[in-house]
Amino acid sequence: MTGQELYRKARKRIPGGTQLLAKRPEMFLPEQWPSYYSKASGSEVWDLDGNRYVDMSHNGVGACILGYADPDVDAAVRAAIDAGSMCTLNCPEEVELAELLCELHPWAEMVRYARCGGEAMAVAVRIARARTGREKIAFCGYHGWHDWYLAANLGSAGALDGHLLPGLAPAGVPRSLAGTALPFRYNQPGELEQIVAQHGPDLAAIVMEPVRGQAPAPGFLESARHLADRAGAALVFDEVTAAWRMNAGGAHLRFGVRPDIAVFAKAISNGYPMAAILGSGTVMQAAQDSFISSTYWTDRIGPAAALAAIRKMQRCGAPRRLIESGTRIQDGWRAAAERAGLAITVSGIPPLAHFAFDAPDGAVLRTLFTQAMLERGFLAKNAYYATCSHTADQIDQYLTAVNDVFRELARAISAGNVLKQLRGPVAHAGFSRLT
């Protein structure tokens, strides 16, 4: 069965086709994307149809900094399986990991665990609410699928637009949560200040990524810290995706601003489910005032994978390598666009690099880019999440292909036949119901 055939079957059995919006084939190349893999190793992916690709896209949606099936992390996981991955007693690795995380983040004293980013953020929000006895959350950016977050779209359907994924629908979220999640934009301290002025006494937390699409403007993170202190709210840094890429540990360490809680997930364990909620002792003790508990938050594989991944990322100088390859790609996109006469905007920290076509039919161009890169053996879209597994040769080959494809796109624009060259529908840009 081809990947496309299997996906058609999946859409009948699985509402929305996949478990993660960012893995929907419609987000890349509707009706043409390989959709399923038979094997993934390093930066290579084999689909169900006998094709091999180099993954120059999200690389496991940012979960595999060391590359797919990393031998050292996998060996630690195999050892955890051989020693019994589940038991009535607790695994010692969770204490070892807590010590390591607190060593790396000297401001932190205590750690709780979960397994996924969204749920770990929900734990952080619960702890902040338990600690303050307040309900409102000021936030910026994307933080998962849970009620506390989607509540922002109960008030105005577009509140979450611009926070990474447009169109997130809050059906099923209690209407009584309307007004509890208050959005502000990154690098707009005035917006946060206004929320604090209006809702300060009701504010449980300020929730944000310390960095992502752009560097923090001078004083922005400091002002979030100051405003949290003024309101008596917890400052929660979501490090689910940003951490471990620019430095060992949370990206906030680079900027010298201390949160009350930092949340880690997919970036710490190279493809195995693991999440950590790290905080100061006083804030984290509030976790004891609320019921926060789940069976699979105790499995051995997650902490074993995180310990092995963190140690390897440190050993091999992962951040330096990710910054280097991300910078090469960002520079390469700019140079290729200039040579082809295409207008693009490049953004993101180098390890989480993005570009956008500055054209009214940007979504069509992006889809055609993915189609043409797929023909050349690359899984690619307008984003590159760097991994340590990409070689200099692979990056060279990728950039040569980008050069050719950007020229093709420029020719198609001049000929007015961009849409005609697509062999399927245009890729989706945000959340929408599949029909």
Ligand SMILES: Cc1ncc(COP(=O)(O)O)c(C=O)c1O
């Ligand atoms: C900043 C941030 N927070 C939370 C999440 C949600 O994590 P998960 O998909 O593991 O639930 C993501 C996922 O992309 C993220 O980037």
